[in-house]
Amino acid sequence: MNVDTKSRMIAMATILFQQKGYKSVGLNEILKACNVTKGALYHHFPNGKEELLITCLYGLNESITTDIEAIFKRHPATKEAAQSIIDTLIHSFESEGTITGYTFSSIVSEMATVSEPIRNACSALYENIQQIYYVNLVSEGFSNEAASAAALLLTASIEGAMMLCLTQKSSDPLKTIGKLLPNILKV
Template sequence: MGRRTDTRERTLRTAATLFRTQGYHGTGLNQILAEGGLPKGSLYFHFPGGKEQLAAEAVTLAAGELCDWVRTTLAAAPDPASGLDAVIAGLAEHLAASDFQRGCPIGTVAPDGGDVVRAACATAFASWHAVTRDFLVHHGVPHADALATTVLAALEGAQLLARTTHDTAPLYAVGATLRTLVKGL
């Protein structure tokens, strides 16, 4: 039983990395198997729903880990502006460390997957929104729900721009604007 779990976990992690780097359509099942060193029969054994199920579960895994990191990062911050700065710095560091290859684990998959993948992406975005909103509420920021949506949308766009230009400047520009916005509330 342990080996099956290891194979399933390796498949998910390999898929999450490839989907995050190449998107849904740019990632093939044979590539996932080859890069993960996985036996051919394992994919449909562990993921009978095929690529759609694998992508949805990979999104859920990667998004959950990122959400946990955001929650921990925000919880360590003394105020909303510092929390947002820390999240932006971490995202910028991750992008630069991957040579701008690995952006948001949701944004690269969301537009292209089917209903199951889109549902997993929507759930992931909702969890990140909730973490951000709850952090803002905790700090007494008014209109926390709308601001959390703005933060999420701004960060998604900034990550896309940063990946496209191979420059973290868009993340820091968004960060400066969000800092001003949060401090003005």
């Protein structure tokens, strides 16, 4: 059992969980997709599928946070950075027909009331995203209170628009949020 096996399991399971949700992905499906035995899964994740999901969520947290921070380095103004994030999501949806790598709302809606560790992992990711927006908005002259509210609004709007894109099979919700951004982000 090596780190590559564990990394492959996390990568494949993350995709499956994002595409189908936690409850719809069976253990056998994960084992088959990863080409591992049940023993290998439990060797790396002694608490099974839930522990694997939590590991996937923390991995998503790290990659999404890194991506958003990189976008802010290229676009220091929150308005332009948020627009870049939305444009990236639109491109992903229009080219792939889905938004993997960024959305985990299906997991939140399924599991947040069932498992406190999963709720905590999801909460940490939303908090990280909001904190990035918040810090940048404060540096742009927003009061702490206004920055906090705008960060929440941005996070909720973009996350909600992603879910609407998936359910409507259209990138229009993200495009609408992108058009409204300049009005939302006025000091």
